[in-house]
Amino acid sequence: MDGLSIGEVAARSGMAPSALRYYEAQGLVTATRTAGGARRFPRSVLRRLAFVRAAQNVGLSLPEIRAALDTLPEGRAPSARDWARLSRGWRDRLDEQIAALEQLRDGLSSCIGCGCLSLKTCALSNPGDVAAGQGAGARWLSPLLRRVPPGSNAG
Amino acid sequence: MDGLSIGEVAARSGMAPSALRYYEAQGLVTATRTAGGARRFPRSVLRRLAFVRAAQNVGLSLPEIRAALDTLPEGRAPSARDWARLSRGWRDRLDEQIAALEQLRDGLSSCIGCGCLSLKTCALSNPGDVAAGQGAGARWLSPLLRRVPPGSNAG
DNA sequence: CTCGGACCTCAAGTCGGCTTGAGGTCAAGG
DNA sequence: CCTTGACCTCAAGCCGACTTGAGGTCCGAG
Numbered sequence: 001m002d003g004l005s006i007g008e009v010a011a012r013s014g015m016a017p018s019a020l021r022y023y024e025a026q027g028l029v030t031a032t033r034t035a036g037g038a039r040r041f042p043r044s045v046l047r048r049l050a051f052v053r054a055a056q057n058v059g060l061s062l063p064e065i066r067a068a069l070d071t072l073p074e075g076r077a078p079s080a081r082d083w084a085r086l087s088r089g090w091r092d093r094l095d096e097q098i099a100a101l102e103q104l105r106d107g108l109s110s111c112i113g114c115g116c117l118s119l120k121t122c123a124l125s126n127p128g129d130v131a132a133g134q135g136a137g138a139r140w141l142s143p144l145l146r147r148v149p150p151g152s153n154a155g
Numbered sequence: 156m157d158g159l160s161i162g163e164v165a166a167r168s169g170m171a172p173s174a175l176r177y178y179e180a181q182g183l184v185t186a187t188r189t190a191g192g193a194r195r196f197p198r199s200v201l202r203r204l205a206f207v208r209a210a211q212n213v214g215l216s217l218p219e220i221r222a223a224l225d226t227l228p229e230g231r232a233p234s235a236r237d238w239a240r241l242s243r244g245w246r247d248r249l250d251e252q253i254a255a256l257e258q259l260r261d262g263l264s265s266c267i268g269c270g271c272l273s274l275k276t277c278a279l280s281n282p283g284d285v286a287a288g289q290g291a292g293a294r295w296l297s298p299l300l301r302r303v304p305p306g307s308n309a310g
Numbered sequence: 311c312t313c314g315g316a317c318c319t320c321a322a323g324t325c326g327g328c329t330t331g332a333g334g335t336c337a338a339g340g
Numbered sequence: 341c342c343t344t345g346a347c348c349t350c351a352a353g354c355c356g357a358c359t360t361g362a363g364g365t366c367c368g369a370g
Binding site: 190211 | 327328
Binding site: 057058087090091094095097098101102104105108 | 250257259
């Protein structure tokens with residue numbers, strides 16, 4: 001009655017226990033501890049995790065997601081309205097992403113015909129001002145479509 | 156007359172010398188060497204690099220790009236037709252990516268209203284069968300829109 | 311009392327696509 | 341002759357989001 005074990009949360013959310021521990025360390029979720037030191041999550045963690053997943057799908061980083069979650073009310077349980085507020089900005093973000101991809105696709109149509117692929121002028125090589133890339137790390141447009149095994153969302 | 160130095164290629168392509176060395180190591184481009192050991196790139200390298208950039212923007216990994224480049228004719232210089240062939244599949248890929256994002260956005264519209272965000276049923280938490288994620292490494296939908304400084308494409 | 315299973319912590323590894331740094335070579339110019 | 345600058349190689353670092361592994365604790369059942 002005092003909460004869900006990490007195993008239960010993992011089973012119900014489809015996330016790995018290690019990911020849940022990581023999220024706790026990052027301040028995305030909180031948990032109390034049993035006498036023995038085991039985590040006990042409030043049931044509300046499932047909704048938070050759903051939000052985290054959705055936000056990731058929209059392209060937010062964990063720090064960004066954390067910042068969003070931090071705006072939730074402290075005293076009471078967050079309402080549907082609260083969640084809706086948080087995700088309102090996503091629509092614009094998605095619209096921008098879609099627009100960028102469409103631009104790329106349309107650039108493709110006009111570029112492929114001529115086979116130009118000029119580094120300076122081709123819309124494909126230089127889609128807008130976007131994705132110029134700086135600093136270290138992987139940066140590609142979208143791993144969305146890389147084939148992945150059907151996910152272990154059992155339970 | 157025998158080719159471009161790595162510095163010239165870097166200046167003209169907007170890519171860092173280190174990136175060009177890396178691409179050579181990965182077999183994306185080739186270079187001969189001067190007596191002193193410095194790389195000399197054929198002029199055609201610029202077009203190859205434009206292709207690499209474009210392919211990355213469409214979301215291909217370097218091994219995938221390499222595989223595509225490996226289908227170019229060996230003897231003669233690749234024609235506009237060759238380049239067009241290589242990038243033909245991109246359109247579908249982009250269409251799929253756009254569709255995935257639109258699905259996500261439309262899921263957003265229907266989900267946000269009710270604030271449901273149920274882990275099991277919400278389209279936002281579970282956009283199609285896509286992006287389930289497995290293995291290590293970063294995996295987000297699109298860093299496309301993260302703000303980046305205006306890129307050092309001088310020259 | 312021992313076993314198994316679920317849990318714990320902390321450090322290190324993974325992936326992609328590079329960058330950065332240490333240490334060395336080569337060619338031209340003062 | 342010495343410097344400057346562009347180049348070289350090779351190893352290690354970086355980012356984000358986790359996973360993996362080693363080594364330990366806790367608890368109930370047999």
